[in-house]
Amino acid sequence: MPTRRHFLGSVAAALGGAALGASGLACAATDARPQIEVWKSASCGCCHLWVDHLERNGFQVKVNDVAGPADYREKFGMPSAYGSCHTxxxxxxxxxxxxxAREIHRLLKEKPQALGLAVPGMPVGxxxxxxxERKDPYDVMLVARDGKARVYQSYR
Known part of the structure; x- marks a missing residue:
């Protein structure tokens, strides 16, 4: 016959498991946001602002401050013609x-056969x-694995 202590221990274990399960669900919900890993210079303010933009628009962002961000562009196969300050x-x-972020969400929804997206240079706006209020026109390029690209979205 179960004792009171055994009964209370069982209830506590069940409640603890429920609490862990609930916190696991909360973590799963948080983890449902796509994660972007960024390689940038520690001193680059515009890169930090881009990361803030991503976080405000539903992405989890892991930032790596590195001495040579361009090394990662090369490592991942992005042609230098599409280079900017972070990869x-x-x-x-x-x-x-x-x-x-809007184009990244679109990319993840459409899942095209491609290397990725690039905004060459550092266009104002x-x-x-x-x-x-200044906004220079720019294009978001869809870059193929062979290095060729086409305009994915224009901003005018």
């Missing part, structure tokens, strides 16, 4: 430069490069 990866895609 990132999300679900197997490479992201180069100030790519808007792109996420992280805001300067008041």
């Amino acid at each position: 990132a990866r999300v679900q197997g895609y490479v992201l180069e430069g100030h790519v808007p 792109s996420p992280g490069m805001e300067m008041g």
